[in-house]
Amino acid sequence: MAPRPGERILDAACGTGGLLLELATGGAALELTGLDASTAMLEQARERLPAAVRLVEGHMEQLPLEAASFDAVTCFNALHYSADPAKILEEFRRVLVPGGRLVVVDWRRDFLVMPLLEHWLRLRKMHMGRLLDANELPGLARAAGLAVDGLECFRVRPAWALMTLRAHRSA
Numbered sequence: 001m002a003p004r005p006g007e008r009i010l011d012a013a014c015g016t017g018g019l020l021l022e023l024a025t026g027g028a029a030l031e032l033t034g035l036d037a038s039t040a041m042l043e044q045a046r047e048r049l050p051a052a053v054r055l056v057e058g059h060m061e062q063l064p065l066e067a068a069s070f071d072a073v074t075c076f077n078a079l080h081y082s083a084d085p086a087k088i089l090e091e092f093r094r095v096l097v098p099g100g101r102l103v104v105v106d107w108r109r110d111f112l113v114m115p116l117l118e119h120w121l122r123l124r125k126m127h128m129g130r131l132l133d134a135n136e137l138p139g140l141a142r143a144a145g146l147a148v149d150g151l152e153c154f155r156v157r158p159a160w161a162l163m164t165l166r167a168h169r170s171a
Contacts, residue, residue, distance in 0.1 A: 001103050005029045007071040010095060012060050012088075013037075013078030017045030017053070024050050033070070035063065060088040065095050072101045077162075079106040081129040085137075089144035096169040102146060104165040108153055109133040111161030134163050141167045 003009060005028045011019050014034030023030055033054040036042050042055050049055070058064040060075070061084055073092045079085050092102050108114060109131035118131050132140070138148045146167040153163045 001072055001074065001101060003028055003030055003072065007031070008069065009033070009072045009074065010035060010065070010070045012063070012073060012075040012092070013081075014045060014055070015041045015078075017049045017055075019074060019076060020045065020049055020053050024053055033065070035060070035065070060091060063091045063095055067094050068097045068100075070095050070100060071097055072103070074103045076105045077107065079104055079129075079137075080131050083129050085129070085132060086140050086144060089141050089146065093145050093169050098169055098171055100169045102141075102165070102167045102169075104137070104141075104167075105162055106137070106165075107131050108161040108163045110135070111153075111155070113159040114161060117159065137163060137165050138167075141165060145169070145171075 008031040011034045014020055014036050017034055020032050020034045023032055033056060034045055035056045035058055037059050039057060042057055045055055056064060073096055079088060082088055110133035114131060134151060134153050138151050141148050147170040149166040149168060151163060151165050155161045
């Protein structure tokens with residue numbers, strides 16, 4: 001993402017704040033905001049993050065944040081929890097300033113074992129959204145009004161594959 005000093009960055013579905021901690025201690029003076037739907041996760045994040053990091057409780061499908069208020073938005077391993085990833089991408093575009101950057105890392109459905117993992121998680125009631133494939137995610141980003149800068153697909157473990165979408169708001 002290559003953050004620049006003074007940038008306003010939103011980490012959507014920040015969980016316990018791992019990425020925010022790295023950004024906060026990385027040396028660049030950044031204005032950081034973390035959003036998560038879980039009060040418990042945000043409480044854990046508050047314990048480990050500097051007081052200057054703003055934490056907001058809310059859902060990605062309806063961000064409780066002002067339009068055009070962030071230079072960058074990140075979302076790591078959370079998009080697949082939603083039944084409406086298109087709405088989330090629209091919300092990410094809404095809160096980005098023109099030229100603002102988006103980085104999404106998420107599970108990749110078009111990898112051999114991932115549909116089986118998705119099915120197993122559904123049976124155990126552990127997964128309520130849907131996985132996207134490497135062709136679908138860039139298409140949803142474009143439909144949301146984002147310009148796609150790139151998509152990288154990679155395997156983390158023999159049975160687990162991820163993809164990284166890089167995009168920006170052009171207007």
